[in-house]
Amino acid sequence: MVKATLVDKNGFRKGAWSKEEDDKLRVYVQKYGHWNWRQLPKFAGLSRCGKSCRLRWMNYLRPDVKRGNFSHEEDNLILQMLEELGNKWSIIAGKLPGRTDNEIKNHWHTNLSKKVKRNQSVSSGLVEKEQYRETSQSEDSQTEKSETESVSVNSPPKPHHQPDILEIFHSPQEISCSEFSSMNNDSVSSSVKGAADGFSPAEIFQDSVSDFWNLPFLADNNDNQDGYHSLLFTEEVYMHSYAFNYDDDSIDWIQQMMQELQYSN
DNA sequence: AATTGTCTCAACCGCGACTCG
DNA sequence: TCGAGTCGCGGTTGAGACAAT
Numbered sequence: 001m002v003k004a005t006l007v008d009k010n011g012f013r014k015g016a017w018s019k020e021e022d023d024k025l026r027v028y029v030q031k032y033g034h035w036n037w038r039q040l041p042k043f044a045g046l047s048r049c050g051k052s053c054r055l056r057w058m059n060y061l062r063p064d065v066k067r068g069n070f071s072h073e074e075d076n077l078i079l080q081m082l083e084e085l086g087n088k089w090s091i092i093a094g095k096l097p098g099r100t101d102n103e104i105k106n107h108w109h110t111n112l113s114k115k116v117k118r119n120q121s122v123s124s125g126l127v128e129k130e131q132y133r134e135t136s137q138s139e140d141s142q143t144e145k146s147e148t149e150s151v152s153v154n155s156p157p158k159p160h161h162q163p164d165i166l167e168i169f170h171s172p173q174e175i176s177c178s179e180f181s182s183m184n185n186d187s188v189s190s191s192v193k194g195a196a197d198g199f200s201p202a203e204i205f206q207d208s209v210s211d212f213w214n215l216p217f218l219a220d221n222n223d224n225q226d227g228y229h230s231l232l233f234t235e236e237v238y239m240h241s242y243a244f245n246y247d248d249d250s251i252d253w254i255q256q257m258m259q260e261l262q263y264s265n
Numbered sequence: 266a267a268t269t270g271t272c273t274c275a276a277c278c279g280c281g282a283c284t285c286g
Numbered sequence: 287t288c289g290a291g292t293c294g295c296g297g298t299t300g301a302g303a304c305a306a307t
Binding site for chain 2: 014015016017051052055056059060102103106107109110111
């Protein structure tokens with residue numbers, strides 16, 4: 001169910017994520033936030049491209065990702081919003097707490113579109129049967145399949161094109177979009193957005209200083225097989241000072257540390 | 266038990282939007 | 287205003303799970 005791991009031309013790993021990789025990414029993001037997805041894998045000790053890290057975090061590792069089956073209410077809301085907006089998966093995901101756009105998209109392609117197709121064929125079948133009754137009682141519904149095959153379900157319904165889907169698909173159930181708070185936490189994604197993960201910038205700074213020698217990527221460098229290896233400690237210092245807006249004293253302290261390091265090398 | 270077909274969903278890809286210097 | 291870097295979105299792919307034969 002997962003793609004085999006391989007390496008792309010840039011030396012980045014591709015395919016299925018291992019538990020170790022998940023752990024590294026989770027620990028790093030929860031601790032420091034995702035201040036820059038492109039740079040993040042270097043510091044987290046991952047041989048992945050930033051894009052892959054972002055996707056893995058957003059779709060799988062985020063603590064608020066809800067797993068499991070979709071409820072009728074969720075199905076209803078998805079169909080309703082597809083009606084209104086078309087295939088704006090990210091907007092729809094914003095109305096479904098804990099659901100990702102990818103998950104909703106998959107759910108549409110694997111389940112909802114088929115159910116819609118089935119229900120459309122049932123409803124069209126009923127009409128056909130009524131017509132058949134008027135002309136002939138002996139025909140069976142063998143033609144139903146060929147009829148429904150002409151209905152395109154590979155693409156989501158275009159806005160305002162299928163007014164009866166909801167009524168057909170589910171028992172009437174009023175769902176108000178306002179019942180769901182928009183939870184587009186992902187817009188909170190810049191350097192100090194560690195706060196979105198439960199850390200205030202000040203806490204992150206304090207944390208990063210106090211745990212300076214225990215940074216995840218440093219601890220993991222032993223098995224770091226990409227080109228970063230022992231990514232210069234100074235770069236880590238620089239990035240964190242950049243990301244967390246240190247005060248002058250902190251910067252002085254960092255510069256002092258860097259000088260000491262250079263001397264010690 | 267072996268083979269084949271279908272389904273599921275995590276992950277990849279390309280592109281447009283956005284941000285910043 | 288422009289270009290480079292980055293982000294986020296939607297479409298698509300493909301490996302593994304599962305069902306049917």
